[in-house]
Amino acid sequence: TIPTAHYHKSVTRKQKRQPVPIDCVLVQNPPSIPLLLLAYLFCISRPFLLLPRPGLVIDWHNLGYTMFDVSDWHPIRIIAKFYERAMAPRADGHLCVTSAMKAWLRQNFGLANCSDDRISVLHDRPPEFFRPTRPMEQHRLMRRLDDCFRKAAAAGTDTGLMTRFGVAKDDPNR
Numbered sequence: 001t002i003p004t005a006h007y008h009k010s011v012t013r014k015q016k017r018q019p020v021p022i023d024c025v026l027v028q029n030p031p032s033i034p035l036l037l038l039a040y041l042f043c044i045s046r047p048f049l050l051l052p053r054p055g056l057v058i059d060w061h062n063l064g065y066t067m068f069d070v071s072d073w074h075p076i077r078i079i080a081k082f083y084e085r086a087m088a089p090r091a092d093g094h095l096c097v098t099s100a101m102k103a104w105l106r107q108n109f110g111l112a113n114c115s116d117d118r119i120s121v122l123h124d125r126p127p128e129f130f131r132p133t134r135p136m137e138q139h140r141l142m143r144r145l146d147d148c149f150r151k152a153a154a155a156g157t158d159t160g161l162m163t164r165f166g167v168a169k170d171d172p173n174r
Contacts, residue, residue, distance in 0.1 A: 022046075022054040024093075030064035033080060036087045055092035060101055061124070085109050097124040 025039045036058065043056045065080035088094070088109040096102040099121050105111050111119065133141075 021052065024055045024057055026057045026059055028059045028061060029084065030062055030067055032058070032064055032087070033083060037083075040087065040090055056090065057093040057095060058088065058091045059095045060105065061097055089114075092118065094119040096121050 025043055027036050027039050029036065040056055043054050046053050063081075064084055065077050068074065068077045068080060070077050085108070088105060088111060094102075094105065094111065094114070096105065096119065102119050102121050105119065106114065
């Protein structure tokens with residue numbers, strides 16, 4: 001059976017529920033362990049339920065295996081790299097944040113024969129309304145944060161964060 005979330009809600013209870021078509025499953029990487037494998041299994045299992053197979057698209061923001069703060073030869077890093085490398089060719093499409101990432105995936109993750117229409121570059125840029133914060137706004141923000149940190153420190157909720165921001169428990173000025 002298909003979970004209820006995959007059905008349109010009926011107008012009346014007597015009407016038969018209709019499945020919601022799923023065209024694509026998008027997985028951001030990282031993190032993708034174990035979601036990427038589960039999404040792939042979901043996509044390939046749909047035809048067994050006589051439902052159309054959705055495409056699997058990986059949104060590559062980075063390489064997950066590089067996020068582990070261990071040596072290159074640590075087993076967890078090797079397994080994570082193998083996992084990403086094994087899953088990449090199984091995806092129907094890829095989104096990259098840079099052209100360099102696209103080229104790297106082609107060269108190192110078995111996507112050399114993947115057509116250009118299956119790997120797209122969508123540059124990760126802030127919207128136009130983002131701008132540098134003016135000095136006066138920065139000053140107001142820092143004053144508000146200072147008050148918040150001092151109140152939290154006075155309440156005894158210091159978890160180390162206040163110390164990192166220079167508000168010590170024994171500070172006579174708080």
